[in-house]
Amino acid sequence: MTEFFDKGGKAADAPRHGGHASIRPGNWKKQLADILKQRENLRTVRGDRRAADKTREARGHILYQGFRELRILGYRFDTITSFRQKHMQALVDKWVDERKAASTIQNRITTFRIFCNWIGKQGLIGPTAQYVKDPKRAKRTLSAQTDKSWSGNGVDVDDKLAEIRRADERAGLMLLAGRTWGLRRLEMVCIRPYATVVVGGTTKIVAFSDLKVSREELKTAIAASGSGLPIKKGTKGGRYRVLPLDTPEKLDVLRQLQAAVQDHDGFLGWPGESLKTNVRRLDYIAQKFGLTKAKLGVTLHGLRHEVANNEFEHLSGVQSAIRGGNSPLRGETRVAAQLVAQLLGHSRVSIISAYCGSVVNMGEIQKNRAIAELDSLQPHLDAIRGAIERHRFISLYLVGARAMGRRRPQDAAVPYEFMTFGETGQPTYALRAELEALLSTPVYIRIMSEEGDETSATYLSNMLRVVDGAGRSFESDEHAIAAAPAPIDSRGSRR
Secondary structure, three states: OOHHHHOOOOOOOEOOOOHHHHOOOOOHHHHHHHHHHEHHHHEOOOOOOEOOHHHHHHHHHHHHHHHHHHHHOOOOOOOHHHOOHHHHHHHHHHHHHOOOOHHHHHHHHHHHHHHHHHOOOOOOOOOHHHOOOOHHHHOOOOOOOOOOOOHHHOOOHHHHHHHHHHHOHHHHHHHHHHHHHOOOHHHHHHOOOOOEEEEOOEEEEOOOOOOOOOHHHHHHHHHHHOOEEEEOOOOHHHOOEEEEOOOHHHHHHHHHHHHHHOOOOOOOOOOOOOHHHHHHHHHHHHHHOOOOOOOOOOOOOHHHHHHHHHHHHHHHOOOOHHHOOOOOOOOHHHHHHHHHHHHHOOOOHHHHHHHHOOHHHHHHHHHHHHHHHHHHHHHHHHHHHHHHHHOOOOOEEEEHHHHOOOOOOOOOOOOEEEEEOOOOOOOOHHHHHHHHHHHOOOEEEEEHHHOOHHHHHHHHOOOEEEEOOOOOEOOOOHHHOOOOOOOEOOOOOEO
């Protein structure tokens, strides 16, 4: 089954052209193709290993597209090695005008920086901020802003995996492995269930020729992490790691994978197919079962987010920031974040924010969401004011998930929660019905005097004024995002 991965379209090493000096004037596309094929340009930025196929394809796409855009802008080249600062600036100006994301702009500039190194112009391309006038347009946010896990988007993970497994056993097992260890899509296909065999509590190691680690290194890694399943093929950058087999559930998953593969040198992917075909088939099945942003709002990579958040919460004992937690990464929570990062195949603890969010970033996001909630009420202010006056209430404050900025953009069905001040036992049904008809969303209304001290304290710390007893309404700016002022009674005095 070794040929399974040999058909994956590995780029053959092309003859070296001796750098940019050998490039002749003529067709720019042929010049670029020749540069991309040079042996030294098929490697990572550090040059310590061969770049992944996907990385090389992305580089080529960005460079071809960039030179096409320069031609449209009126630039012509005898040779593409004539690339200069003004060309980089022209491209960045175009991308900013097109409102490309900061991450996209940074990635493209990085690719052209690598290109300039290839053609002997090291240092030509400066930092991103040099080409973008507004620093905010080039500021890339690595921290997750929404929960991308399946469960966080209302998908029942167990039911969906069972549904897929009934239709295609191998596909279901790949996703089960992804859900167990937080695997990337390619790693799900490339995992070798018999790389480690656990029998009677003893770990037996099977060393494969394509694992670029010695048998002793493998033993050391597994001894350090307990029983483990080594993976390298399909990992990002070919980085070797060991998946833990530290629970009965994980061992059971391993046995299920082994029962399906049987070949002790086999991969989990469909046998007899190339790597590219396997990945396409898995993508097709994911789309068929709605695992896309357009349908269920999740992707295969969402399983990785599922594991990251679940493991962090299990190890730290607190909620992740993206799920409402407010514990910074210090002490035990930082240790938990480091362990989760290692499980996912990362070395930097800071990367955990890409999966679990960060307290600082989520605070800013939630503030902006709360402002947006007030903005959405702006067209209805006159009607809201008239409603509370007709039903003899004093004021109306926004509370709950919307006031705290915890309603995600896709959660349209989250109800409005309001707090009002009135007499104990005063009926709220008529006011609620009127506001529901006005806002086209379920509405809950609570009277402050009927709430306990603890509940009242919670609401008071997050109340956003909509209409108060003096007839004033909020101003939609950052000053509205603050603790509510003391309520006003019917005589206009503070209680």
